[in-house]
Amino acid sequence: MTIDRRLIMRAVKLFTGSLVVIAIVAAITVARTWGRTEIQVDIHQNKNLIHLSTFAEPPQFAIWFEDPTTKDMKTVFVTHRVAAGDWEGKANVPVALPQWFRIFRGNEKTPGLAGTVKCSEMAISGATPKEDFFTIRVEVEPGSKWVCWIEMNLAGDFNEAFPEIDTRSHMEDEFSNGQPALLYRADIVAVENSVFLPELFAQSIWNRDTVSIEPVSEGITTAKFVFDTIRISVNKPKPKLINKYRVREL
Numbered sequence: 001m002t003i004d005r006r007l008i009m010r011a012v013k014l015f016t017g018s019l020v021v022i023a024i025v026a027a028i029t030v031a032r033t034w035g036r037t038e039i040q041v042d043i044h045q046n047k048n049l050i051h052l053s054t055f056a057e058p059p060q061f062a063i064w065f066e067d068p069t070t071k072d073m074k075t076v077f078v079t080h081r082v083a084a085g086d087w088e089g090k091a092n093v094p095v096a097l098p099q100w101f102r103i104f105r106g107n108e109k110t111p112g113l114a115g116t117v118k119c120s121e122m123a124i125s126g127a128t129p130k131e132d133f134f135t136i137r138v139e140v141e142p143g144s145k146w147v148c149w150i151e152m153n154l155a156g157d158f159n160e161a162f163p164e165i166d167t168r169s170h171m172e173d174e175f176s177n178g179q180p181a182l183l184y185r186a187d188i189v190a191v192e193n194s195v196f197l198p199e200l201f202a203q204s205i206w207n208r209d210t211v212s213i214e215p216v217s218e219g220i221t222t223a224k225f226v227f228d229t230i231r232i233s234v235n236k237p238k239p240k241l242i243n244k245y246r247v248r249e250l
Contacts, residue, residue: 036139036236037141037142037234037235037236037237038137038138038140038234038235039138039148039188039233039234040138040232040235041063041076041231042135042231042232042233043134043150043227043230043231044229045059045129045227045228046226049225049228050154050226054155054164055155055156055176057155058128059152059155059226059227060079060097060154061227062078062079062097062100062150063077063136063148064076064104064149065138065140065146066146067145068145068147073104073149075104076124077124078100079126079129081096082101094206095177096153096155096177096181097151097153097181098151098206099151099181099213101206140190141190142190142191143190144190145187145188145189145190146188147185147186148186148188149184150230151181151182151183152181152223152227153177153181153182154179155176155178156178157179157223159178159179159219159222161179161218162177162219164176164178179223180203180204180205182202182203182216182223182224183200184200184230186199188232188234189234190234191234192236194233195231195232195233195234196233198230198232200216202216203217203220
């Protein structure tokens with residue numbers, strides 16, 4: 001059976017042309033990552049510990065970046081319930097994340113970062129993560145410096161120091177808060193391949209519209225292990241042919 005040489009040549013040209021198109025698309029995709037830097041925050045939640053709390057629900061938490069020079073701050077992620085005030089029978093529960101609430105909800109105007117941080121539209125507020133691992137990526141200017149704050153609170157994690165009902169005063173924990181919210185801090189320089197491990201910085205207490213940032217007390221027990229791993233890394237964005245979310249300036 002004789003095969004028409006013209007058909008063979010046409011097939012070769014189509015195949016070669018396809019390879020060229022693929023190479024061009026790949027080159028463009030890789031080029032889009034040049035000169036760009038992402039900060040990635042990875043958190044592992046201790047689900048066994050969470051299930052031991054009264055409500056067995058994942059913790060509420062917020063992540064925000066602070067410019068150490070201007071002191072401007074911007075939320076990177078906050079659980080929807082805290083952001084929207086979506087509480088059963090209550091408009092707001094500032095005791096959940098006192099410091100975040102004071103900074104971002106206590107004033108009518110929230111300071112911004114003038115376009116120096118980029119994040120997907122879905123990243124600012126989201127459902128409380130129920131999986132073991134949580135990851136979020138934020139695009140920043142290469143070499144820029146930030147303070148990363150993470151505030152976390154697990155409702156219903158009562159212990160001897162923070163009981164549901166105080167046997168001496170007979171006062172009840174009105175919001176079933178249990179142990180207070182904890183603040184983690186990391187000083188970041190956006191240099192590619194750098195890794196930072198946030199440290200437990202303080203506990204935040206809401207008391208009659210006043211927020212106190214205090215050293216972590218001896219009464220804090222299980223709350224310190226709700227997030228058993230927090231890791232921050234600086235990377236080049238991964239090449240993507242299609243962006244899942246449109247990236248915008250915060």
